[in-house]
Amino acid sequence: MARRTPMTTHIHHRKATRPGHLVRVGKRVKRFLWNLFSCAELAFLYVPVVVLVVYSFNDNSIMRLPLEGFTLRWYISAFTNEEILAAIRNSLIVAFSATFLSVVIGVAAAMSIDRVHFPGKRVFNRIILLPIALPGIITGITLLSFFRSLDMNMTLLTVILGHTTALISISVTQILASLQRFNRRLEEASADLGARPLDTFFSVTLPNIKSAIIGSALMIFTLSFDEIPITFFLTGRDNTLPMYMYSVMRRGITPELNAVGSVIIAVSFVLLFTSIYFLTRDKKHK
Amino acid sequence: MTLRDIRRMRGLVLLFGPLVFVLAFLVVPYLIMFSYSFYLKTYPTFEPDFQFGNYLLIATDPQYYRIFLRTFKIAAAVTVLALLTAYPMAYFLVFVVQSARWRTILYFALILPLWMSYLMRGYIWKIILGNDGIINSFLLWVGVVDDPLQMFLYNQTSMVVTFVYIFIPFMAMPIYAVLEKIPKNLVEASGDLGYSPFWTFLRVTLPLSVPGIVAGCTMTFCLTFGDFITPILVGGADGSMIANVIQSQFGVALNWPLGAALSIVMLGIVLIVLNLSQRVGKDERIEIG
Numbered sequence: 001m002a003r004r005t006p007m008t009t010h011i012h013h014r015k016a017t018r019p020g021h022l023v024r025v026g027k028r029v030k031r032f033l034w035n036l037f038s039c040a041e042l043a044f045l046y047v048p049v050v051v052l053v054v055y056s057f058n059d060n061s062i063m064r065l066p067l068e069g070f071t072l073r074w075y076i077s078a079f080t081n082e083e084i085l086a087a088i089r090n091s092l093i094v095a096f097s098a099t100f101l102s103v104v105i106g107v108a109a110a111m112s113i114d115r116v117h118f119p120g121k122r123v124f125n126r127i128i129l130l131p132i133a134l135p136g137i138i139t140g141i142t143l144l145s146f147f148r149s150l151d152m153n154m155t156l157l158t159v160i161l162g163h164t165t166a167l168i169s170i171s172v173t174q175i176l177a178s179l180q181r182f183n184r185r186l187e188e189a190s191a192d193l194g195a196r197p198l199d200t201f202f203s204v205t206l207p208n209i210k211s212a213i214i215g216s217a218l219m220i221f222t223l224s225f226d227e228i229p230i231t232f233f234l235t236g237r238d239n240t241l242p243m244y245m246y247s248v249m250r251r252g253i254t255p256e257l258n259a260v261g262s263v264i265i266a267v268s269f270v271l272l273f274t275s276i277y278f279l280t281r282d283k284k285h286k
Numbered sequence: 287m288t289l290r291d292i293r294r295m296r297g298l299v300l301l302f303g304p305l306v307f308v309l310a311f312l313v314v315p316y317l318i319m320f321s322y323s324f325y326l327k328t329y330p331t332f333e334p335d336f337q338f339g340n341y342l343l344i345a346t347d348p349q350y351y352r353i354f355l356r357t358f359k360i361a362a363a364v365t366v367l368a369l370l371t372a373y374p375m376a377y378f379l380v381f382v383v384q385s386a387r388w389r390t391i392l393y394f395a396l397i398l399p400l401w402m403s404y405l406m407r408g409y410i411w412k413i414i415l416g417n418d419g420i421i422n423s424f425l426l427w428v429g430v431v432d433d434p435l436q437m438f439l440y441n442q443t444s445m446v447v448t449f450v451y452i453f454i455p456f457m458a459m460p461i462y463a464v465l466e467k468i469p470k471n472l473v474e475a476s477g478d479l480g481y482s483p484f485w486t487f488l489r490v491t492l493p494l495s496v497p498g499i500v501a502g503c504t505m506t507f508c509l510t511f512g513d514f515i516t517p518i519l520v521g522g523a524d525g526s527m528i529a530n531v532i533q534s535q536f537g538v539a540l541n542w543p544l545g546a547a548l549s550i551v552m553l554g555i556v557l558i559v560l561n562l563s564q565r566v567g568k569d570e571r572i573e574i575g
Contacts, residue, residue: 034382038392041375045454048410051420057411109304116297124305127312133505133560134553135512137529141536141549145322146315165311165512197296226403228515233536242405249405249519253413261406272401 037213049265056258059080074259082248087244094156094231094240095224098163102220105164106171113172113206116177132169136229136284144233154236162230167223171216177203178212211278222268322546324457332543351550357528360442363509364449365503371450372457372502375492380465381473393462395455400455408519411448415439440522448520449510456509457502459567460537463497465491496566507558528552 058070078084112118113125131139143162144154186208186267190200206213228242235243241264245257326335344350375396384387400406414420415438422434438444468491476486514529521527528548535545 023357024451031382034378038375038378041454042372042392042395044371044451046398048451048466049399049402049413050405051407052410061296105307107303108300109307112297112301112304116301118297118301126460127308128304133508135509135529137512137514137532138549138553138556141532141545142319144536145319145542149318162312168307212574217474222401225509226407229513232533241493242403244404245409246515247411249409253409253416253418257409258413260528261403261409264403265406268401269398272398 010246023132046170052258052265053262056255056262058255061255068201073170074255075263076255076258081256083239083244084241087241089241090156090238091169091225091241094159097160097222098224099169099217099221101160101164102168102171103217104215106168107209107213108174109168110175110179113176123176128172129165129169136166136227137233140230143230145236154234158234158236159231159240162234163224163227165198166230167220168222170220171213174212174219175209178209181210181267205277215278218271218278222275226264226268294423320547320550322542323550326541326547327543330540340544341551343544344547344551353526353528353531354528354551356524358574359506360446360449363446364453365507367450367464368447368453368457368506369499369503371497372454373461373495375454375499376458376465377464379462381491387439396458397455398463400459404452405515407452408448408516411444411451411520412439412505415444423567439520440525442525443519445516445521445525448516449513452516453506453510456505459494460501460505461498464495468494500563500566504559508559511525511556511559512552538559 055066056074057072058067059071059073109128113121118124139162143158144166145159145212147154171226182205186204187200190204191197195203226242227240228246231240232246239247241260245260248254248257310390321334323340324338325332326337326339357459358518379389379393379396383392388403398491416422417439419439421438422431424433425431432511472490473486476490477483481489488527511527512529514527514533517525517527517530529552532548534547535541535548539545
């Protein structure tokens with residue numbers, strides 16, 4: 001504070017010098033400019049999405065103005081396309097498996113960080129959280145090098161392991177936060193009453209971290225379903241949906257892509273709202 | 287065995303799975319990639335070696351220096367532009383919007399795109415800016431131009447626009463979080479003491495929001511720095527970034543040792559940025575109450 005110039009140099013004489021109506025007009029102008037700015041920014045974020053959705057219903061394979069008629073044929077052709085259906089199936093397999101693994105290992109990791117004393121805990125914590133902050137390409141090529149050195153072929157399994165590695169930090173942070181909020185006395189009471197550790201875990205601990213588990217699972221599922229930079233290096237002949245779309249996109253734009261994209265966006269929004277519901281519900285309880 | 291020993295054992299059993307996972311999929315792969323960076327490229331593959339040729343090539347061949355510099359410039363431009371668009375929006379939500387309900391709704395609208403497919407967010411700009419995209423077809427329709435303009439897509443500007451579009455929510459989230467925590471009476475007190483809104487912002491609000499700015503900038507910078515999808519989708523011949531070079535070394539160029547060395551350099555830069563930001567974040571954090 002001592003270094004600062006005396007604040008008298010910046011004293012504002014507004015109240016003394018400006019007539020009342022000018023202040024009001026000024027306020028209104030300011031308000032208008034703020035609203036204009038925020039509308040422009042939200043338009044920047046959402047007009048492109050609206051364009052995508054609108055063109056997915058437009059009855060012309062070339063995306064141009066003016067719009068032509070309303071059609072569902074891009075949706076029909078996209079969702080009867082064998083390649084797209086296979087890609088969706090693969091993506092579902094990957095997302096479900098990666099979510100399951102991330103949650104199971106995440107619970108164990110979060111509980112270890114919360115309760116077990118071991119040397120190198122801080123390093124362990126740091127390493128497990130690292131991939132979410134690093135560009136996906138790093139996780140992709142380190143794991144590619146690793147799997148190749150084991151002479152493994154790139155399959156959906158390698159993709160699943162890649163996604164788990166990158167996304168486990170989400171379940172660890174959410175579950176750890178939930179564990180730290182929850183009253184440990186309950187577990188002690190359960191043990192005092194003679195429950196075995198596993199019983200205590202399933203009937204006391206698990207119900208208390210349930211919301212964090214469901215919330216982070218939905219988040220991991222959404223991110224895994226959309227994941228591309230890691231999948232790019234770890235996938236073999238089986239394409240996930242984003243990889244399929246990416247390969248089509250490189251050649252150009254097609255209305256089927258708009259249809260699939262609109263559905264993906266709609267589904268991720270639903271998943272996100274569900275996950276927010278679970279994650280905030282837990283916080284409100286405590 | 288005492289009760290304590292049993293507890294300890296149980297803890298170790300619990301830790302075993304995650305520990306094996308971290309070692310197998312995080313520690314060992316990084317070490318392997320690190321060792322690849324010393325390997326020797328021999329046509330058509332490569333062989334184990336310990337030599338610094340790959341790093342030497344990166345340090346001496348000006349094309350790598352140029353690409354790193356370009357990547358750095360693009361990531362910096364994206365970070366600055368995303369900050370300049372996201373900060374005022376977060377400020378508007380916290381300090382200007384009066385209704386709590388509208389604040390929540392608008393905040394969600396702001397960060398919602400974060401959960402939208404990354405790929406689709408890049409693709410959208412291809413639809414809008416492309417040769418047969420919306421802007422060009424609009425210009426043709428209105429009759430302003432006779433042939434589609436090439437200027438919109440496949441250059442560095444289209445890349446920066448797409449990146450900013452992708453990263454505004456990333457930037458806005460931490461900034462909103464810190465702004466929201468600033469006690470309103472601090473701002474009021476500053477006004478009562480005679481500071482104009484401008485000086486209040488500069489002397490009170492801005493310094494208190496530094497941790498959020500640092501967090502948002504770090505995330506945006508690091509993720510842009512390592513991206514290779516957006517450059518492929520909307521970047522042109524001069525749009526290749528460092529991750530594109532790495533990707534081609536692991537792909538068509540089949541020079542894994544060079545790719546590994548480039549990745550190590552990129553990883554180093556990203557880790558330095560993360561580390562610096564953690565320090566700055568710590569120094570600037572002002573405890574309130």
